[in-house]
Structure formats: C-alpha cells, structure tokens
Amino acid sequence: MFRSIAVREKKLYVGNMKQISFLAVIGCSIFLAGCTSKDEFVSCPAISAPEQGTRAYVRSDETRQVFDVRLNGVDAVCTRHKSGGTKIALRTGLKVKRDLAAGAGNDTLSLPLMTAIVDRNQAVTANEDFGYLIGFSKDDAVKYPVVEFEQIVPADARLVISLKPAY
Incomplete structure (x- = not known):
C-alpha cells in the first residue's frame, strides 16, 4: 500500500504533539500542586x-x-x-x-x-x-x-x- 510522505510526517507531528501536551499537563499539575492550601478549616469559635x-x-x-x-x-x-x-x-x-x-x-x-x-x-x-x-x-x-x-x-x-x- 502506498502512503504519501505528507501523511507520515503528519502522524509523526501529531504523535510528538500528544507527547508534549501530556508532558505539559503533568508539569502544570506538579507546579499547581505546590499552590494547594495546607490550612485545616475548622468551625469558628463564638x-x-x-x-x-x-x-x-x-x-x-x-x-x-x-x-x-x-x-x-x-x-x-x-x-x-x-x-x-x-x-x-x-x-x-x-x-x-x-x-x-x-x-x-x-x-x-x-x-x-x-x-x-x-x-x-x-x-x-x-x-x-x-x-x-x-x-x-x-x-x-x-x-x-x-x-x-x-x-x-x-x-x-x-x-x-x-x-x-x-x-
């Protein structure tokens, strides 16, 4: 079966973009995890x-x-x-x-x-x-x-x- 070079390059491009997007999501998640509050909310006194x-x-x-x-x-x-x-x-x-x-x-x-x-x-x-x-x-x-x-x-x-x- 014949495939054009454009299709092969597009598949390589999409694959790389998926990998980069996945790494970006992981990186942002780790970065934002440092912003979470560690305060323990409690009921207020009178x-x-x-x-x-x-x-x-x-x-x-x-x-x-x-x-x-x-x-x-x-x-x-x-x-x-x-x-x-x-x-x-x-x-x-x-x-x-x-x-x-x-x-x-x-x-x-x-x-x-x-x-x-x-x-x-x-x-x-x-x-x-x-x-x-x-x-x-x-x-x-x-x-x-x-x-x-x-x-x-x-x-x-x-x-x-x-x-x-x-x-």
Whole structure:
C-alpha cells in the first residue's frame, strides 16, 4: 500500500504533539500542586458583639461632623493555628451614615474598633484596639465599608468585637 510522505510526517507531528501536551499537563499539575492550601478549616469559635458596641456616634476628622456607625454583619473563615487555637479571618461590614444637612463636603472618619478574647470563665484574657479610616466624597450620605482583620483565639475562648464611641 502506498502512503504519501505528507501523511507520515503528519502522524509523526501529531504523535510528538500528544507527547508534549501530556508532558505539559503533568508539569502544570506538579507546579499547581505546590499552590494547594495546607490550612485545616475548622468551625469558628463564638463571635459576638455587645448591644452597646453595635452602634456608635463618631466625629469626623476634618469637619467634626457626627457620623452614625453600625455593625452590619460578620463573615469569618477559621483555620487551625499551630498554637492549638483558631485563626479567624474576619470581615466585618459597617453602615456609616451622615446627615448631609449638617455638612456635605469631603471628609474622613477614623473609626475606632476593639476586640476582646473571653475565656470559658467569662474573663477577658486579651483585648486590642485598632482603627479604620473611611473617606467620604462630597454628597456621600451612606457608605458600607468592610473591615478585614485576623485574630488568633485560644481553644475554649470566644471573640467579642465592638465599635468604640468617639463622640
């Protein structure tokens, strides 16, 4: 049976391409296997906010205008920490509102927040204060920023988050 040279060359080309493609897939698989996460996801400890800490009135930095700030939800992803505790990656939603009749210009707001770690005996074992800066453009009345932070909570403890009034 007669075969043309073009068919033979095409078969050799396709065979080589299949082999190269297979090697490329194996190489990419090995490369991407190094990117897999080794974190062990666990259920989160209790996260709460006292009623008094879910709403605060804060004066702005520039115009001294009073802003109404509220906690607007929490989302957390928890992983096992090498200390035996839980590492919490927390996203806290806020609702920040101002009265445009009292001022509608550009402004910034330094929002004070705090966290506390409470053990099983209801004793505060650690606390931390931190701030979050929010910018308001002219005529912005409401913003919904999300504050992201991480906290390590020991076993058998819970996390309390709160706004701090700065009126």
